[in-house]
Amino acid sequence: MKIATKADFDSLIDHLKEIILRYENNVLHxxxxxxxxxxxxxxxxxxxxxxxxxxxxxxxxxIRSTVFFKExxxxxxxxxxxEQSYFVYQQVQKGYLSYxxxxxxxxxxKIEAFEKNIYFLxxxxxxxxxxxxxxxxxxxxxxxxxxxxxxxxxxxxxxxL
Numbered sequence: 190m191k192i193a194t195k196a197d198f199d200s201l202i203d204h205l206k207e208i209i210l211r212y213e214n215n216v217l218h219x220x221x222x223x224x225x226x227x228x229x230x231x232x233x234x235x236x237x238x239x240x241x242x243x244x245x246x247x248x249x250x251x252i253r254s255t256v257f258f259k260e261x262x263x264x265x266x267x268x269x270x271x272e273q274s275y276f277v278y279q280q281v282q283k284g285y286l287s288y289x290x291x292x293x294x295x296x297x298x299k300i301e302a303f304e305k306n307i308y309f310l311x312x313x314x315x316x317x318x319x320x321x322x323x324x325x326x327x328x329x330x331x332x333x334x335x336x337x338x339x340x341x342x343x344x345x346x347x348x349x350l
Contacts, residue, residue: 192288192292198278198281198288199278202274204300205247205271205300206271208245208303208304208307209267209268209271211304211307212303215311218238220235221233221234222235224312226318228320232318232339236307238263239262239263240263241264241267242263242264244303244306245300245303246293246296246299246300247291247293247296248290248291248292249267251291252266252291255285255286257273257277257280257286258273309343310341311343315341315343316342316343316344318339318340318341319339320339321337321338321340
């Protein structure tokens with residue numbers, strides 16, 4: 190992603206703040222889930238706060254290497270960074286920081302993936318999970334080598350699966 194203007198930067202920061210708020214209000218925040226299947230298999234998942242900056246495409250090692258931020262905890266550092274966004278913008282304009290060093294070149298894709306994960310992995314809305322049977326893909330009209338082991342069916346915004 191190319192950040193050419195302050196409006197581009199502000200838009201990205203606002204979007205990140207919105208995602209963090211959704212994450213904090215989501216049941217995945219600080220919770221670990223185990224889903225047991227009748228066949229004895231088990232799925233464990235959680236989204237730990239310290240992994241959120243990486244999942245969003247923010248390079249905390251670079252931010253930590255500067256003299257501008259003191260927080261060492263990854264999630265708290267992310268929040269400090271977002272709260273100090275105008276200061277970050279000023280430091281980039283002065284040449285002390287670089288957007289390319291702060292944000293992954295794939296930040297848009299990472300943000301989209303994170304948003305989908307906090308939506309799809311919310312266990313309260315899951316209707317059922319079934320193992321993916323590659324030998325039956327033709328019945329579903331899917332490609333033969335669909336890259337998954339399980340299908341998760343959940344309610345959509347309007348109650349549809």
